[in-house]
Amino acid sequence: MTTRPTSAYAPDLSVRSMTVDDCEAVATVRVRGWQAAYAGLVPQAYLDAMDIAEDAQRRRGFFAERNTVVNVVAERPGRGVIGWACYGPYRADGRRLARAELYAIYVLPEHLGTGVGRSLITEILARSTADGFPDLTLWVLKENAPARRFYERAGFAPDGVEEPFRVGGVLVPEVRYVRPLSPSAAG
Template identity: 75%
Template sequence: MTSRPVPAHAPRPLIRDMTIDDCEAVARVRVRGWQSAYAGLMPQAHLDAMDVAADAERRRGFFTEAGAVVNVVAERPGPGVVGWAAYGPYREDGRRLARGEVYAIYVLPEQTGTGVGRALMAEVLTRAAAAGHPDVALWVLKENAPARRFYERAGFRPDGAEEPFDVDGVAVPEVRYVRPLSPPAGG
């Protein structure tokens, strides 16, 4: 299937809460996002083995679990769901902290540079501030320069923390980025 690039001046996508019916579309976004963004940064065999149906089943399982994870999707007329983000409390040593954490933010590769990622990030940051998080952290592959530029443009900065992420026995280094949040207006 060939996709035509979306013009950079495309209208802002609709951002809404994810529903269980979105699990397959979110899995497609996640799998294609990983395969595009992480090519050359982690074992190709791992990326090639990613399966949308299996990922959709995991998404359904995660979605039905009660918890503090907030999932939002971006959609456009025609293609439907074109991006996904998830955030919640920062997790450290099995504890949840006051800090928020962006667990995931992915867009379909043909949507890169069209404002979908920016719209998802703006929604996550607004919701995290409204939830009272003083700041938000995220982990990004150290060698993923495009993602690091995206996060830096969104106001995130590396704080010096670094950890390996194990992918099929290969240690892929990640760095932590943090962004302070302003309290909600009137709060």
């Protein structure tokens, strides 16, 4: 299990591979992250209905599948897991392609702006580069300006592709962002 201090952004933070024992903490990060990040962007009833215990059970199921998804967590001494991110092969029309996709990155709301997100994205970029992917893609809600600024500061740019995402019975537009992972991929 890799544990790496991330002193460039947050000296007291470590980022490591997720274990099955982290599922409850990751579910808390994900649910609280969704509720904070998407308030006003997706139906509030959907956010209110999110359940940490159910999400933790899903995480355990995903974790047991032995798939190609890479999960990492960020933790602080005495506070435990406060952030989570995961990536794997890009998903398109039910197929997995050779490029990588950032599936999720969430931080507990009270830790936003403290370097946790930057530390997680730095680790994801390092790992996906080491895995040999040419680029890393992600989907972000079109109206989620703070998230879009975060990704742009991390070197991602929209590539012009937009698709609707159905959440709580409502279609919400998403924008695809891409970041090359190697000099040859950028050129």
